Amino acid sequence: MALDSQSETSITTLEIGHATSVLVGKPLWQCHRAADMAMFQFGRQRKIQNDRGEWREVGDVALHVQCRWRVLRQGLIVIGSSDLYYPADFQVSGKVPEGFDWDKDNNLRDKLLDNLFSGNTREFLVRSISVGQAGSLQILLSGDLSLELFPDDSLTGEHWRLFTPGGEGSHFVVSGSNTRTDL
Secondary structure: OOOOOOOEEEOOHHHHHHHHHHHOOOEEEEEEEEOOEEEEEEOOOEEEEOOOOOEEEEOOEEEEEOOEEEEEEOOEEEEEHHHHHOEOOOOOOOOOOOOOOOOOOOEHHHHHHHHHOOOOOOOEEEEEEEEOHHHOEEEEEOOOEEEEEEOOOOOOOEEEEEEOOOOOOOOEEEEOOOEEEEO
């Protein structure tokens, strides 16, 4: 999505901290995706109707991530955003089969996320958030987990956004040019 230059402003770690503080105390209970974008759901579960008239389950707050991210437990990567590009049954010593299509075939990231959330029956409470430089975040969760976002380019594209699904409120968007757009 192109950012409207009239609504762009420079962003500070204080502003990011304020925007993301709404997550503290809320459970993280799901992550699904649209193409390679991760869509994390926080808060109570509720149903809304999308633009096509289909019902879907969302949280009070959604975090859509288009930059690199990972889930850690005790300093080890449990799930990484790049796990998407490997088959669900991938073995470290193996090769990705020719013709593997991460968007259509079962992939490792989707499998690991489904295991983590036990098919949307397990949740992890947000304990605190640390804001780093250039829009990076560390979200500390119960279960000795953390979700880390780390933008890794200097371009103007969107890295992540925080918003209320189906709500009328604005979206807090962080891009590579260190700008915020409230849409």
